[in-house]
Amino acid sequence: xxxxxxxxxxxxxxxxxxxxxxxxxxxxxxxxxxxxxxxxxxxxxxxxxxxxxxxxxxxxxxxxxxxxxxxxxxxxxxxxxxxxxxxxxxxxxxxxxxxxxxxxxxxxxxxxxxxxxxxxxxxxxxxxxxxxxxxxxxxxxxxxxxxxxxxxxxxxxxxxxxxxxxx
Amino acid sequence: xxxxxxxxxxxxxxxxxxxxxxxxxxxxxxxxxxxxxxxxxxxxxxxxxxxxxxxxxxxxxxxxxxxxxxxxxxxxxxxxxxxxxxxxxxxxxxxxxxxxxxxxxxxxxxxxxxxxxxxxxxxxxxxxxxxxxxxxxxxxxxxxxxxxxxxxxxxxxxxxxxxxxxxxxxxxxxxxxxxxxxxxxxxxxxxxxxxxxxxxxxxxxxxxxxxxxxxxxxxxxxxxxxxxxxxxxxxxxxxxxxxxxxxxxxxxxxxxxxxxxxxxxxxxxxxxxxxxxxxxxxxxxxxxxxxxxxxxxxxxxxxxxxxxxxxxxxxxxxxxxxxxxxxxxxxxxxxxxxxxxxxxxxxxxxxxxxxxxxxxxxxxxxxxxxxxxxxxxxxxxxxxxxxxxxxxxxxxxxxxxxxxxxxxxxxxxxxxxxxxxxxxxxxxxxxxxxxxxxxxxxxxxxxxxxxxxxxxxxxxxxxxxxxxxxxxxxxxxxxxxxxxxxxxxxxxxxxxxxxxx
Numbered sequence: 001x002x003x004x005x006x007x008x009x010x011x012x013x014x015x016x017x018x019x020x021x022x023x024x025x026x027x028x029x030x031x032x033x034x035x036x037x038x039x040x041x042x043x044x045x046x047x048x049x050x051x052x053x054x055x056x057x058x059x060x061x062x063x064x065x066x067x068x069x070x071x072x073x074x075x076x077x078x079x080x081x082x083x084x085x086x087x088x089x090x091x092x093x094x095x096x097x098x099x100x101x102x103x104x105x106x107x108x109x110x111x112x113x114x115x116x117x118x119x120x121x122x123x124x125x126x127x128x129x130x131x132x133x134x135x136x137x138x139x140x141x142x143x144x145x146x147x148x149x150x151x152x153x154x155x156x157x158x159x160x161x162x163x164x165x166x167x
Numbered sequence: 168x169x170x171x172x173x174x175x176x177x178x179x180x181x182x183x184x185x186x187x188x189x190x191x192x193x194x195x196x197x198x199x200x201x202x203x204x205x206x207x208x209x210x211x212x213x214x215x216x217x218x219x220x221x222x223x224x225x226x227x228x229x230x231x232x233x234x235x236x237x238x239x240x241x242x243x244x245x246x247x248x249x250x251x252x253x254x255x256x257x258x259x260x261x262x263x264x265x266x267x268x269x270x271x272x273x274x275x276x277x278x279x280x281x282x283x284x285x286x287x288x289x290x291x292x293x294x295x296x297x298x299x300x301x302x303x304x305x306x307x308x309x310x311x312x313x314x315x316x317x318x319x320x321x322x323x324x325x326x327x328x329x330x331x332x333x334x335x336x337x338x339x340x341x342x343x344x345x346x347x348x349x350x351x352x353x354x355x356x357x358x359x360x361x362x363x364x365x366x367x368x369x370x371x372x373x374x375x376x377x378x379x380x381x382x383x384x385x386x387x388x389x390x391x392x393x394x395x396x397x398x399x400x401x402x403x404x405x406x407x408x409x410x411x412x413x414x415x416x417x418x419x420x421x422x423x424x425x426x427x428x429x430x431x432x433x434x435x436x437x438x439x440x441x442x443x444x445x446x447x448x449x450x451x452x453x454x455x456x457x458x459x460x461x462x463x464x465x466x467x468x469x470x471x472x473x474x475x476x477x478x479x480x481x482x483x484x485x486x487x488x489x490x491x492x493x494x495x496x497x498x499x500x501x502x503x504x505x506x507x508x509x510x511x512x513x514x515x516x517x518x519x520x521x522x523x524x525x526x527x528x529x530x531x532x533x534x535x536x537x538x539x540x541x542x543x544x545x546x547x548x549x550x551x552x553x554x555x556x557x558x559x560x561x562x563x564x565x566x567x568x569x570x571x572x573x574x575x576x577x578x579x580x581x582x583x584x585x586x587x588x589x590x591x592x593x594x595x596x597x598x599x600x601x602x603x604x605x606x607x608x609x610x611x612x613x614x615x616x617x618x619x620x621x622x623x624x625x626x627x628x629x630x631x632x633x634x635x636x637x638x639x640x641x642x643x644x645x646x647x648x649x650x651x652x653x654x655x656x657x658x659x660x661x662x663x664x665x666x667x668x
Contacts, residue, residue: 126557
């Protein structure tokens with residue numbers, strides 16, 4: 001297990017910069033919440049406090065709390081690393097395939113997309129041979145199919161391949 | 168003793184071969200979930216919850232709560248053998264558990280961990296059996312003011328008791344409330360915060376949030392750390408178990424204290440993780456072998472495991488009797504109740520006796536089954552952890568995606584799961600706590616409803632929350648919990664100079 005260090009040889013973003021980014025984004029969500037609340041009314045109506053009353057104050061608290069978090073991160077003297085670029089690369093190696101997977105599910109169906117995700121992952125990150133890769137990726141989907149469609153009678157999204165096979 | 172009779176009735180509900188089978192499946196699945204990175208109690212239960220929609224509620228809760236017990240047991244295996252806490256509450260178990268394994272005492276450490284987990288859970292179940300009906304009975308008289316004050320206390324405890332900076336806890340918690348508010352307003356049935364999007368009309372589902380935050384987020388964290396598992400052999404056999412059991416009664420004081428700490432922290436929603444650390448810390452200070460803690464002292468395994476299990480189990484007490492869950496997993500179970508058509512809260516004890524007492528009876532049996540399963544099957548579970556991450560990770564990702572999809576049979580939820588996953592990774596790395604965020608998504612609507620109804624009755628005056636002794640004292644306790652870090656610092660400043668003189 002490797003922890004982020006202050007070693008300049010292994011560059012990466014600073015913890016405080018990431019924290020400032022996260023706080024700013026959360027504060028933005030708070031502002032969006034407040035705007036949405038204002039649209040439905042934050043005052044007092046026939047039903048008591050209006051729809052937007054509670055979320056408005058919630059949004060305000062988000063802005064205040066994260067404004068403070070932003071400030072704390074800004075003045076933080078520590079130059080600790082968030083993570084090395086190499087580590088962030090590893091994280092993105094999961095995020096990108098997942099994003100493609102999520103986008104592919106409506107077109108290819110869940111089963112085919114899952115097989116492709118498992119194959120991609122095992123070949124690219126795990127560097128396993130084809131027999132094991134195909135065995136696990138196909139086997140997992142066959143188990144999933146039997147468990148969901150036959151046992152629990154839950155239909156998962158299907159695509160052109162399943163139509164072709166008449167499943 | 169009315170509750171003893173109810174409990175016996177509960178056993179008669181549970182003791183069918185079907186429910187016992189669910190119990191066994193639940194425990195085994197739970198341990199596997201607890202052992203694997205990226206799958207924990209909360210999101211393991213969340214993924215399987217949609218599959219239980221068609222089951223009778225009692226069988227469903229037995230299956231899901233047993234997954235929870237299994238996950239609690241499973242955390243100890245990875246901590247001791249691999250020095251990797253499978254769950255946050257088993258971090259403290261690594262301090263002495265792994266050194267014991269390195270000294271070749273893995274069997275002793277595992278036996279001690281499982282047995283003290285079992286004792287902690289048993290203590291908490293007895294507390295639930297005796298106290299939950301009384302609390303529920305009392306809470307039946309609660310109006311909307313009192314309900315809101317209980318929610319208020321629960322959320323304030325997170326701010327005061329959490330180890331994260333208060334502003335971050337508040338930030339995460341309020342984000343949860345905001346997400347809960349999106350979509351249909353439960354009071355007026357009008358739409359809000361959807362900004363014209365049809366996908367947001369249904370709001371954010373907490374199950375999708377849990378699967379993303381805890382499942383995908385955890386995989387991303389594991390990926391970053393680039394795990395390589397180097398485990399110790401399990402080496403557990405009946406002789407070792409009996410030998411260790413003989414030595415355990417000596418530590419009854421530590422166990423009892425850890426049980427009490429665990430129950431207290433579980434009922435007030437501080438949770439199992441701080442309970443295990445606190446229990447470890449106190450045991451270290453009070454034990455005659457305290458200076459040897461950290462080098463493989465069996466007491467250092469007993470203390471955190473007892474407390475974590477006691478806390479994890481007692482977290483169900485407020486969930487059942489008040490409808491306020493004490494942990495993220497309890498929150499997911501509470502969400503399950505609503506999906507099965509049961510209204511969480513004190514009325515459960517009146518209207519759903521079979522369900523409540525069946526669940527409580529299953530806690531006794533489930534933990535006995537759990538103890539036997541883990542003691543006999545440790546090598547199997549340890550072998551699962553030796554499967555390389557490159558194979559396990561895509562399998563978990565696919566399971567999470569299926570879990571998110573089956574919540575509403577909606578592909579958009581899978582997209583949201585990924586968004587929550589990336590958010591979970593960033594929030595965790597930036598030290599924002601995820602538990603209050605999840606609890607706020609689950610409880611947001613009900614807390615808001617109680618708040619608005621109270622204000623409607625009082626005509627808009629906040630003083631309604633201080634209008635009688637009960638509600639005033641709960642609210643005041645909440646405020647004390649909220650400002651606890653500040654108050655304790657202030658107290659320290661006042662007292663320290665005095666003692667120095």
